[in-house]
Amino acid sequence: MSNQNKSAEEDNCECFTRASNKPCPPIRNVTHPLRYYEFTQDELKALEECDKESFYQRCLPFSTLFASLTYAAIKFGFTKRDPNFGVVPKVMLSALLGHVYGRLTYIAECDEKLRKKLPGSSHLGRTMQNYYNERNPPPKI
Structure with missing residues (x-):
């Protein structure tokens, strides 16, 4: 992940945390193992x-x-x-x-x-x- 994308995500998270007073949710890659199965x-x-x-x-x-x-x-x-x-x-x-x-x-x-x-x-x-x-x-x- 590039630094620019990472900082954009952190900014979004900081904005989220300021609005909700909750910690940032963990970043997960949700891809099913059979997603491209034929x-x-x-x-x-x-x-x-x-x-x-x-x-x-x-x-x-x-x-x-x-x-x-x-x-x-x-x-x-x-x-x-x-x-x-x-x-x-x-x-x-x-x-x-x-x-x-x-x-x-x-x-x-x-x-x-x-x-x-x-x-x-x-x-x-x-x-x-x-x-x-x-x-x-x-x-x-």
């Missing part, structure tokens, strides 16, 4: 497969179920319809919630699939396997 073709294929399966196996059924139940609840008088827009806002919101719920319930299966399906040369597969092993150590006998 996925391999196998990884992209596995991620796309997870995306499709989660949509067709979870999101679509849950969205349909939630929207149908909401419409039935409005039709049979359990909830009121909106005076200006009718049933549309509540049905759309319940379909959106069904979609989100479907994605969330498929995360564990997708995680397992990526850990086991990706080849050993895959950095993503190794990283996910290491993360899983750190959080789920084998039982001690």
Whole structure:
């Protein structure tokens, strides 16, 4: 870092400390180690497969179920319809919630699939396997 940039940062910090009566925050370089990672073709294929399966196996059924139940609840008088827009806002919101719920319930299966399906040369597969092993150590006998 050049002296000019350093002095500018110190001036900003001094101004900050005078205004708030607090010490300067530490300067950190926050760069994620996988920031410039490029996925391999196998990884992209596995991620796309997870995306499709989660949509067709979870999101679509849950969205349909939630929207149908909401419409039935409005039709049979359990909830009121909106005076200006009718049933549309509540049905759309319940379909959106069904979609989100479907994605969330498929995360564990997708995680397992990526850990086991990706080849050993895959950095993503190794990283996910290491993360899983750190959080789920084998039982001690």
